[in-house]
Amino acid sequence: MLNQTPFWKYIVVLFVVGLTTLYALPNLYGEDHAVQISATRNTTVTQNMTSDIQASLETAGIDIKRVEFADERILVRLNDSDSQLQAREFLDKKYKDEFVVAMNLAPDTPAWLEAINAAPMKLGLDLRGGVHFLMEVDMKSATDKALEDLVGDFRTQLREEKIRYRSVRQLSSSVEIVFRDDETLEKAQFFLRNTYGNLSFTERSDLTLRATFSEARLAEIRDYAVKQNITIIRNRVNQLGVAEPLVQKQGAERIVVQLPGIQDTAKAKEILNATATLDFRLLDQTNDVRDAVGGRVPAGSSLVYHQNGQPYLLKNRVMLTGNHIIDANSSTDEYGIPQVNISLDSKGGTKMSQATKDNIGNPMATVFIEYKATDQRDAEGKLVFEKKEEIISVATIQARLGNSFRITGLDSPKEARDLSLLLRAGALIAPIQIVEERTVGPSLGKENIELGMQAIIYGLIAVLVFMLIYYRAFGIVANIALVANLVMIVGIMSMIPGATLTLPGMAGIVLTVGMAVDANVLIFERIREEIRDGRSPQQAIHHGYDNAFSTILDANITTFLAGLILFAVGTGPIKGFSITLMIGIATSMFTAIVLTRVVVNAVWGGKRVDKLAI
Template sequence: MLNKNSIWKVLTVILVIGICALYALPNLYGEDHAVQISAGRDATVTEQMVDEVTQALSEKNITPKRVEFENEQILVRLDNAENQLVARETLEQTLSGDYYVAMNLAPDTPAWLEDLGGTPMKLGLDLRGGVHFLMEVDMSEVILKSLEDAESSFRTQLREEDLRYRTVVQRDNYVDITFRDEDTLDSAEFFLRNQFRDLTFEQVGDLELRATFSEAKLQQIRDNAVKQNITIIRNRVNQLGVAEPLVQKQGADRIVVQLPGIQDTARAKEILNATATLEFRMVDQDNDVRDAVAGRVPPGSMIIEDQQGRPQLLEKRVMLTGSHIVDATAGVDEYGLPNVNISLDSEGGSKMSRGTRGNIGNPMATVFIEYKATGERNEDDKLIFEKHQEVINVATIRAQLGSKFQITGLDSPREARDLALLLRAGALIAPIQIVEERTVGPSLGKENIELGMQAIIYGLVAVLAFMLVYYKAFGVVANIALASNLVMIVGIMSMIPGATLTLPGMAGIVLTVGMAVDANVLIFERIREELRDGRSPQQAIHHGYDSAFSTILDANITTFIAGLILFAVGTGPIKGFSITLMIGIATSMFTAILATRVIVNAIWGGKRVKKLAI
């Protein structure tokens, strides 16, 4: 018999729409105004602080909805923005020490939905409000560091090959190597050309060899610097639990950072400016630090103070930079003392092995380096950075180290966790500075949401009315499919981890609302034609759906390809529009072709129907 539903079709429609509806549900619960408390490098957030926070707020007649402690952070949920502002000011005054008190928006999703992985859609900066930063990468510093690494590698490998040299000196954009005789120079040039294919070597004097980076290598260094900084910025913001950032490259040396939902620009800047560089250096055991402090610093050494302000005499040669660290976790050793377990990449493991081979029993320092902008620019209109260095750990090398080793001698588990966080988050290969910042207030975001929702509702009502009047009972079926289509779009957007709804994305949904009924219009018009040609209602329904399928598929595939191209080549708002457009096309085809046919078959299929209300 014609137009009978198979069980698998019915179950597929119910299951798909049901799952989408479940994951669209968190969007109905909205968000709470919240204040988030997290610790800096010299503080700890504990569960005992919850009572202190509650007491401080009660003294200001503020009753929070909930105070939650999780992942060494405290989240205070409040009723409105006014209480949020007062709570932040109160807690900043109450909490003495290195604590971050930041305003945020926290989803009010029920626990049972969160357990199922349900989260609301991520809203873009234009809808939710938040902060926008444009950051500039100092490329001169990254090239300088690469030359320093090359200088260190030259010294090590020439010694291993027993190719004796007089000096290896790193200058502005090159490294000069001076040899003792012509034969050694020729042998060294042949060896270095094979070992360092990304560098060019030329003789600039009788016994001097100059190494410079090729243009291709310089471009690769610049690209890698931006990519690594993007990864590290995202990791640091994620690990501090502030927000899901949008971080992307802009131009040759700039990075765009958007933090939707963050209302406190100052705190966001503190988090981004916390990015730094890490270096491992050997402590100079051959010279007295007191002589160095008095002004007699050895040529191959330098003075860097530790966290307590005590001077440490370190070798200038950098054994390893933090860019080679793959992972770092805090733990305890066999004696129950805190330590940090570090994993390096293969290149870093080789450097650490060579560097520690002859230094067993000697102390090695971990140096934390921050680059702070002076506010001035050089003749090339580039920001001028000031370098701040601090020894954060000194540990004795017990054995030759490789790609995995431990840092011991830490004072507390907290110090171990802090050090692991710094190491795990990665070291910036080049300093960065915020050159532009914008704040989108939550009121503007709220207005954008309201206007966008009005556009969606007005478009939906207009389409629903048209379908109901023009196609009667079949119009009701199309309207059910259209409502299901909207639910599916919201559900899928909520399930995709990287999807963000922006104002152009809402425009894509409005467009999808109009396009979603196109397939039904084609099917219903074909059913009308079949009825006019004298076919029975059952035959008209069957041929209407089958005949219109190829036309619907062709039309939607071409539009989907256009959306895919927009997503591939576009940025920002264009991507937001293309994502909702593509999702809307896929869901509209599902609801128009499969869902409506299941409903139509359930109402009219397999029955003696003399006339269709279409």
């Protein structure tokens, strides 16, 4: 008999529809207003704090749903935004700078769905609300950093070439090298000009050679600073689990950052502005640290304090900067003591090898450097950043180091994890300042969702009614496929990591609903034609599906390719539209061709049918 479906096809269809429905379910449970408490670099959040927080909030008369501890963070779930604001202000006063207290929206997904990693769709800034930042990279710091690296490179390479010099020092926009005689200066100038083609060298009358960046090199440094900061900001936000960000370049020096779902702009600023890295420097063992503490710091050295408060005198010359770190992970040594394993790029490995080969047996300090914004501004109106240094470990160099080594002397496994996370996320090439800040309120996002849902529901109802009236019993089959198609789109969007639903994305869903019914119309009209040509109902169904398939496939492939191009070249809203469009095309093909065929065969297939209700 015609139109009989093998049993395995029923199982496949039920599995696909059931799986996507299961992962679409979390979207029905909504989100809670929440306050999140997380640790800083020097503190730890423990589960024992949950009962104290709950009791304190209840005593303060703040209505809470529950307090949870997970992933070394405490989440206080509340009933409304007013309670959320009160709880945030109360906990801010309670903990001050000890912990990071931030407002957020937390999915209210049941535990049994969380157990299978089911989560609601991520919503874009226009639907969920959140914060929008326009950030500007401090290009002066970027060029200063490049000049600082150049000073170290000059010293190393001139020493290797056995070219003697009096001094190498960094100026505001150049590097100045002073030599002992004309012969040495000429030899150095010949060597450096051949080695550094992107630098301009100027010889002065006082045995001084001045090196400045060419315009092409300056443009390259600035472009690299912006691109690298974009990558690092994206990695940092992703690894901290704050949101799926939109991070893109705008102009020559600016970066646009959108963080959907973030309500606490202070928390977002802290994450984005955190400019931290490491320096490795030798201890100054020829001078007394007590004299430096008393205010007499020798030239060529600086006084830096350990995180435990102990002062150390360090040489100013940096052996290696954190810019060369490509990977960092925490572990323990053979004695169970926490450590951070560092991997360097090839240039960094060469620098570390050269710096340590003559210093075996000498102590080396690992200096944690952080740039924090001050309230002051420079002559151009840009924010001034203050550099803060803190020693996190002092260790004796036991052997010549290379591309891989480890940092020891850390106080706890948590400190090792936090440090490795920060280093793995990367150090910003240059400090950034927020020049524009805009908050999209959840109320506006809610209104957009409601309007978008109305468009989807009204469009779906109109199509369902039309199909039911025009195609009767087969219209019911098409309506089942349409509803399944919508559920599958939601389920797949919820399953894909990083997929974000935006307002244009909702427009893509509305469009795919129309495209899905278009495929059913083609099939049903084909069946009608076959019946008019005198074929039996079973033959009409069989030929109707077979003959319509090629037309449906051609139309959907061309539309899918258009969506693929939009995704490849588009940004922001265009990407959101293309993602839902491509997913909708795939699901509509499945529901219109496979699902409806299975249902039709289950109802009419393999039976004697005299007339079809179509």
